[in-house]
Amino acid sequence: MPIIVVDKLTKEYQRLKRTAGLAGSIRSLFSREYETILAVNDVSFHVEEGEVVGYIGANGAGKSSTIKMLVGILVPTSGLITVRGLVPHENRIENAKKMGVVFGQRTQLWWDIPVSESLNLMRHMFKIPEKRFNENIALFGNILDLREFIDTPVRQLSLGQRMRADICAALLHNPDILYLDEPTIGLDVVAKERIREFIKSVNRARGTTVILTTHDMSDIEKLCSRVMVIDKGSIVYDGQLQQLKEKYGTEETLTIETDGGSINDKDLYKLGIQDVNRQGNRYIFRYDKRKVNSSSLIQFVLEHCQIRDFDVQQAEIEEVIRRLYLSMADHRQG
């Protein structure tokens, strides 16, 4: 049984239409015209217990709207969500007991009181047994290093500290689902890495199911085997990250260092190489790995030069996603 079932989920927002200029502003004072925004459009998916799913897409694609409906703070326009058999917005409290959520853009903690008091309030709200609470504070506090700012009001925390406090708060009641909406936004590389490690360890140790939205493809690469891509409200890809890479990450780069000698560019293009960049004795070849085999390319170079060193690089995940987004844009135009 999947832990989360989403079936034909749709969310529309009504937004006040604003017309440009003074005349427009005056007009909208008298007649309020609304426009409909289709933020989530007929989305269906299942999530199995213990999965870590990356939910990605451009700005405004509908990621946060989906998360808010899963959490139960937003009511779907149509379609059905069940989390462990319950409809989140109809069973908000029941649902909240079993899930944790972090919105990277906005803290869930109380702004003016120390972190420790916020966590204590959570303890009462969720009726967390004292023993479990203390164990979790000790464990998370340690891994997330909360001690240095546990007595500081949230408003005085740096973004990275605040995010750690939020993540700790989301996990205090041992939820079995964790929703993370941009948990690494604005953090430095060290802080990002730390949060990724933490999420990974929670998933491994407790089997917590994780759904994560992000614009940082390293988050996806480090944490998720499955990704769902949403574009203008619709899911356009749902599958293994590896397969996505195979489909859109067909570009390979081979860097070769030679001991002199020279290669004729024309011969290279005949082999199917798309681009050659030569810097002294160093060649950088770019090609489609479905058309060119790196070992036959090396073989070819060896016929003309001595090779001192070489390195083959696959397309970066950023590149894979960039291509996917581009192909979606082409698709829409075509």
Ligand SMILES: Nc1ncnc2c1ncn2[C@@H]1O[C@H](COP(=O)(O)OP(=O)(O)OP(=O)(O)O)[C@@H](O)[C@H]1O
């Ligand atoms: N409360 C709201 N009222 C009206 N429109 C909204 C509201 N919230 C979101 N939208 C619109 O719905 C669409 C989807 O927004 P959403 O926040 O779900 O996107 P997102 O994928 O999370 O984007 P981002 O990557 O920028 O966080 C956007 O066009 C947005 O402007």
Ligand SMILES: [Mg+2]
């Ligand atoms: Mg968002």
